[in-house]
Amino acid sequence: MIPILYHYEASPFAELVRAAFGVKGLAWGSLPVPRILPKPDQTRLTGAYGRTPAVQIGADLYCDTAAILPALEALPGPSFYPAPLGALHRLVASWANGPQFFAHVGAAMGGMTPEMMGADFIKDRQARFGMDLAALGRAAPHLSGQALVASQWLSDTLADGRAFIGGDAPGAGDLALYSNISFVKAVPTAATNAAAMLALPGVANWFARLAGFGHGTRREMTADDALAAARAASPAPLTGSVDAPYAAGMMVGVTQDGTRDAPSIGRLLRCDTTGITIAREVEDGQSNPISVHVHFPRLGQVVAPA
The missing domain is CATH 1.20.1050.10 (Glutathione S-transferase Yfyf (Class Pi); Chain A, domain 2)
Incomplete structure (x- = not known):
């Protein structure tokens, strides 16, 4: 299972992630999306999250580089938080x-x-x-x-x-x-x-x-490939908690500070200092919906009841 990057070439934050793949020496899937909305290949799994980039690892979607790099940290290769600076x-x-x-x-x-x-x-x-x-x-x-x-x-x-x-x-x-x-x-x-x-x-x-680290090993992928990867996987085990005033299991919408984009709506699984996670069920025309977890950093996100 390789990470799939939803991106367009000119995006500076996508370049950050491509460079991160190079530092790690990772193989990754490239799924190009438009530089403007709509981005149906991306938002089908993320909900309404249409900023660039997003990264998919199996049935987990990571939105914003502040959520993406911690997820990639768990993959083989050098740390993104090396000593002595660490965190x-x-x-x-x-x-x-x-x-x-x-x-x-x-x-x-x-x-x-x-x-x-x-x-x-x-x-x-x-x-x-x-x-x-x-x-x-x-x-x-x-x-x-x-x-x-x-x-x-x-x-x-x-x-x-x-x-x-x-x-x-x-x-x-x-x-x-x-x-x-x-x-x-x-x-x-x-x-x-x-x-x-x-x-x-x-x-x-x-x-x-x-x-000089390059961009790792890039493989072109399609939206159908991404759906198949999500369907074949289960969301990774989750750690963290839901802090007050939110409650685990409530339906929420997650939007970003400074944007007028529509919220990504799902069942709240985590909302604490480590980040935000919602569960979504995605219809893809087959008998059973795909279960995915969508992850956001805590900073820069607005969580509201849906």
């Missing part, structure tokens, strides 16, 4: 892919024209996240400066000659910082911003070391 990698990743991510959105996309983005993409991001393209353009100089600060801090961290932020081994914090810079680097109109980040001492070599 501090989670703090770095949460900062890099949280408040710092929007700065990198400005650094990457602030100079793009509507024609470059495409009318469908703009309409999707306006409806789901309230994106204001004109405001993004005006804020781009400020946001680019904020993004450069993150690269300066990274440079300062690497100044003693360490290969990665925690020492000799890359971790989740490295992957989060890497995905932000690779996002800016991939946009032609952001070349000046990317060059400024990579010109800081140590950053370009660090970036090249992470890129």
Whole structure:
């Protein structure tokens, strides 16, 4: 059973997971989805969760990189939380892919024209996240400066000659910082911003070391393959609890902070500091529905009775 990645190539968070596969040296299934809603091949199993990426391992679906990396941690290969930083990698990743991510959105996309983005993409991001393209353009100089600060801090961290932020081994914090810079680097109109980040001492070599891990072994897969994998498996044993004011077994909807997407609805199995899990029954036209568990991180999610 290999992990299946629901992704599109330009997604910075999907690139984080692809790089994570490279660090682990994993084989994985590639299931391409559109960059805008609807994403029926993905939401059929996740419920309404349409952000990119999601990862499927058998009958378990992991939404958001903060849930995906802990799930991949259990698979063979190096840890994403190596000593001496250990769990501090989670703090770095949460900062890099949280408040710092929007700065990198400005650094990457602030100079793009509507024609470059495409009318469908703009309409999707306006409806789901309230994106204001004109405001993004005006804020781009400020946001680019904020993004450069993150690269300066990274440079300062690497100044003693360490290969990665925690020492000799890359971790989740490295992957989060890497995905932000690779996002800016991939946009032609952001070349000046990317060059400024990579010109800081140590950053370009660090970036090249992470890129050198590659993306693991990629196998193309279809939505039918993903359904078959879910049907052939049972959800993994679950640990954790349901904290008040929620109750185990209640029907809930899970949405994400800052989005207008519809909730993923299911029976609540876990809602504590370790994350959120809901159980769903998915019809696929056969005699019995597929039972899946959908997992979310606790941070950044809104849980409400359904």
